[in-house]
Amino acid sequence: MDFSFSEEQTLLRNTVQSFLQDKYDFDTRRKIVASDEGFRRDYWQQFAELGLLAAPFSEEMGGLGGGPIDTMIIMEEFGRHLVVEPFLETVVLAGGFLREGGSPAQQEELIPGIIGGENIWAFAYAEPQGRYNLADLKTTAKKDGDGFVLNGYKCVVLAAPWADKLVVTARTSGGQRDRDGVTVFIVDKGADGVSTRDYPTVDGRRASEITFENVKVGADAVIGEVDKGLALVEKVTDQAIAALSAEAIGGMKELNEATVEYCKTRKQFGVPIGKFQVLQHRMVDMFMAYEQSVSMTYMVNLKVEEEEAERKKAASGAKVQIGKAGRFVGQQAVQLHGGMGMTDELSVGHYFKRLTMIDTQFGNVDHHLKRYSSAA
Amino acid sequence: MDMSFSPEEIAFRDEVRAFIADNYPQELRDLKTRGDMTKEQILMWHRILYKKGWIVPHWPVEYGGTGWSITQRYIWNEECARAETTPLLPFGLSMVGPVIYTFGNEEQKKRFLPGILSGDDWWCQGYSEPGAGSDLASLRTKAVREGDHYIINGSKTWTTLAQHADWMFCLAKTDPDAKAQDAISFFLIDMKTPGITVRPIITMDGGHEVNEVFLEDVKVPAENLIGEENKGWTYAKFLLGNERSGIAGVARSKKAIERLKNIAKAELVDGEPLLDQEEFSTKISEVEIDLTALEFTELRTLAAESKGQGPGPESSILKIKGTEIQQRITELTLEAVGHYGFVYAPHGHERTGNEYVPGPEYAAGQSQNYFNMRKTAIYGGSNEIQHNIIAKMVLGL
Ligand SMILES: Cc1cc2nc3c(=O)[nH]c(=O)nc-3n(C[C@H](O)[C@H](O)[C@H](O)COP(=O)(O)OP(=O)(O)OC[C@H]3O[C@@H](n4cnc5c(N)ncnc54)[C@H](O)[C@@H]3O)c2cc1C
Ligand SMILES: Cc1cc2nc3c(=O)[nH]c(=O)nc-3n(C[C@H](O)[C@H](O)[C@H](O)COP(=O)(O)OP(=O)(O)OC[C@H]3O[C@@H](n4cnc5c(N)ncnc54)[C@H](O)[C@@H]3O)c2cc1C
Numbered sequence: 166m167d168f169s170f171s172e173e174q175t176l177l178r179n180t181v182q183s184f185l186q187d188k189y190d191f192d193t194r195r196k197i198v199a200s201d202e203g204f205r206r207d208y209w210q211q212f213a214e215l216g217l218l219a220a221p222f223s224e225e226m227g228g229l230g231g232g233p234i235d236t237m238i239i240m241e242e243f244g245r246h247l248v249v250e251p252f253l254e255t256v257v258l259a260g261g262f263l264r265e266g267g268s269p270a271q272q273e274e275l276i277p278g279i280i281g282g283e284n285i286w287a288f289a290y291a292e293p294q295g296r297y298n299l300a301d302l303k304t305t306a307k308k309d310g311d312g313f314v315l316n317g318y319k320c321v322v323l324a325a326p327w328a329d330k331l332v333v334t335a336r337t338s339g340g341q342r343d344r345d346g347v348t349v350f351i352v353d354k355g356a357d358g359v360s361t362r363d364y365p366t367v368d369g370r371r372a373s374e375i376t377f378e379n380v381k382v383g384a385d386a387v388i389g390e391v392d393k394g395l396a397l398v399e400k401v402t403d404q405a406i407a408a409l410s411a412e413a414i415g416g417m418k419e420l421n422e423a424t425v426e427y428c429k430t431r432k433q434f435g436v437p438i439g440k441f442q443v444l445q446h447r448m449v450d451m452f453m454a455y456e457q458s459v460s461m462t463y464m465v466n467l468k469v470e471e472e473e474a475e476r477k478k479a480a481s482g483a484k485v486q487i488g489k490a491g492r493f494v495g496q497q498a499v500q501l502h503g504g505m506g507m508t509d510e511l512s513v514g515h516y517f518k519r520l521t522m523i524d525t526q527f528g529n530v531d532h533h534l535k536r537y538s539s540a541a
Numbered sequence: 542m543d544m545s546f547s548p549e550e551i552a553f554r555d556e557v558r559a560f561i562a563d564n565y566p567q568e569l570r571d572l573k574t575r576g577d578m579t580k581e582q583i584l585m586w587h588r589i590l591y592k593k594g595w596i597v598p599h600w601p602v603e604y605g606g607t608g609w610s611i612t613q614r615y616i617w618n619e620e621c622a623r624a625e626t627t628p629l630l631p632f633g634l635s636m637v638g639p640v641i642y643t644f645g646n647e648e649q650k651k652r653f654l655p656g657i658l659s660g661d662d663w664w665c666q667g668y669s670e671p672g673a674g675s676d677l678a679s680l681r682t683k684a685v686r687e688g689d690h691y692i693i694n695g696s697k698t699w700t701t702l703a704q705h706a707d708w709m710f711c712l713a714k715t716d717p718d719a720k721a722q723d724a725i726s727f728f729l730i731d732m733k734t735p736g737i738t739v740r741p742i743i744t745m746d747g748g749h750e751v752n753e754v755f756l757e758d759v760k761v762p763a764e765n766l767i768g769e770e771n772k773g774w775t776y777a778k779f780l781l782g783n784e785r786s787g788i789a790g791v792a793r794s795k796k797a798i799e800r801l802k803n804i805a806k807a808e809l810v811d812g813e814p815l816l817d818q819e820e821f822s823t824k825i826s827e828v829e830i831d832l833t834a835l836e837f838t839e840l841r842t843l844a845a846e847s848k849g850q851g852p853g854p855e856s857s858i859l860k861i862k863g864t865e866i867q868q869r870i871t872e873l874t875l876e877a878v879g880h881y882g883f884v885y886a887p888h889g890h891e892r893t894g895n896e897y898v899p900g901p902e903y904a905a906g907q908s909q910n911y912f913n914m915r916k917t918a919i920y921g922g923s924n925e926i927q928h929n930i931i932a933k934m935v936l937g938l
Contacts, residue, residue: 321880364897365885367908374899433676504699514745
């Protein structure tokens, strides 16, 4: 048993850290969020140059041959700086679909665009009625000659305003919530019949509502098998959950450090407020919540490539832990900062908001408790 | 002990219900949150109630109160919450008003109470300072007597809605040598006085609700001092007791739970209403039970008050439990709206007219509401401070 990082992994962390320390302080992040585009395309290029976008791909695919642990390291550091750029959507999700389910031709055609930073992807899966059920789809893809015609509506597609390519789930057969009959498609965002409306999210990112109206795609747009896409979707979203967990612990770490520091310096009643035992115990609870989340994050990243039942339990277990811990740590960090914690000026509220939304992403605590129980 | 309404009380309920139905402005019904309202809209309902004579049911009749029994006041609050009328601002009606009629002189009552009642004067609360939050008595704003006026210097912060205020009630030190509690005085300051600067503080939900207020050589006539010099701490604490119980918001929370249930009926999990999911409905039941307990705790407090006792340190229970419940409801509401919790709904001051807020109407702004409501455990004396008060004053620790 060994929980230490390899030399390459430590180097990777150092690379990410020094980039973000130089170029992603909180003020810069604020400007990025407020800018017209809402993210930095030049940073994205620099991520490519630093090899971050290549990290989890095998060497045969042109990557650096890392695995979930490398992704975890990147996401944790991104979490510490509240990075908004679409690493999760492009590298973890779209990259994951291509890696896990893509044909050699698709991999050859599309992975270089991810690694090189030329393409940005978004994952259009959620529908208003479907909540967190990945199979609950009203979006349809009907056979049309060799290809398919897509019709439907996807909501809150994160990072879609920045993307040029989409991974889309649609129903090719069966009833609205059947496990069978789900197919995964690649769709160009610029294709005829795709229309988007963009908006900002509360955690400083951007999203779109997307309508598909008679969107024609070829047979080569299918990732994996027709009608059998759900297992692939579950696998890749579990990988995304492993990555999100890492982002969450990065955020919690920052909040805990900021809170302890604040309580040591903020004085009321003639003493630093950290002298009050009730606050000390609160911070101890925050610290334990964080440590437990780190453990679950390591666990899920170590197990995310195992067989299905084991993987599902790991992912759902981690999601429950980070959902609860993120909420507690976020709320208490705000509380212990008093009025200052409520401000837009301090980073505390921004971490709190991001942690809150991480709980919603790919299913909240209740959803994953149930999924965990049914996987057990 | 008796919980049922008498026929007269039922008639009263029907009367106020009809009044609200007939008089609550359509313009306000169409709005969602206070963040979206103009100053005039915030005051609209206030002015209607003033005209009717129902603006301060909780005041003594001689100053404009209605003379209602606690049951009638309870019914009134219930009916307002039921109709989701815009909450009245507490700063004049519940905070400084009672201080003025309790500790002010005849001149001050004549001069200030009419504007509070009519809504013509908008008040803000100048208590907190950058260095004085929970430890309010450590405030450093100074007032120095010079002839027939005081010169005030210092800075206040977190001042809610000071951007609209005509007047501020303000604590300042008048004795540099005495111990804090014997050094503070209570002033009424015209916000138009030269030397006052108001700067916005934007909160994490994007709203502009609080401000910094800087006071630089602000000249305040001596007749705007409430009560005696250096006795302000007594008045300040009297006000805080009222502020705390005002924060409980039982009737509003009932309505918020009803709204939450409606959302949970509309949201689907595998084609079934979220409300029918046991894990979710259990959470709603838990908060509802907490609220029932709080409602009865509040009624017990009110009953004691009507017999001339209180509000004592028990008002801290109302503050802690009331805010925990409000926060829990907003948390569950955010949970209920699912993916659409991501959407940022721009505030009034950010609107350009081209915003796009997707999703069902009930989802708009729910996450921001949740973020914003974290404030309730911080303001009005943080919940940790309320625990300290109960520990010391009630348990004798
Ligand atoms: C089942 C059992 C088995 C035990 N076995 C052993 C044993 O094998 N050997 C042995 O030596 N002892 C043993 N103990 C004794 C045990 O170590 C003491 O009970 C323990 O140290 C607490 O001391 P106390 O009972 O005097 O409680 P107190 O110290 O009087 O504490 C009372 C309460 O005050 C709290 N408290 C005290 N100080 C603080 C503080 N500074 N801050 C916050 N809260 C505080 C405590 O947490 C507790 O809730 C055992 C006790 C039990 C119940
Ligand atoms: C949205 C909002 C609106 C407000 N509106 C107004 C207004 O209109 N007018 C006005 O005057 N003020 C207003 N306030 C200020 C509010 O009253 C203060 O924020 C509050 O008193 C806490 O002070 P602080 O922010 O300085 O936090 P601090 O006092 O610095 O507290 C920081 C943390 O330490 C804890 N703490 C402090 N002392 C102790 C202790 N002895 N034991 C245990 N824990 C302790 C607190 O509970 C808190 O968690 C508002 C605040 C907010 C957030």
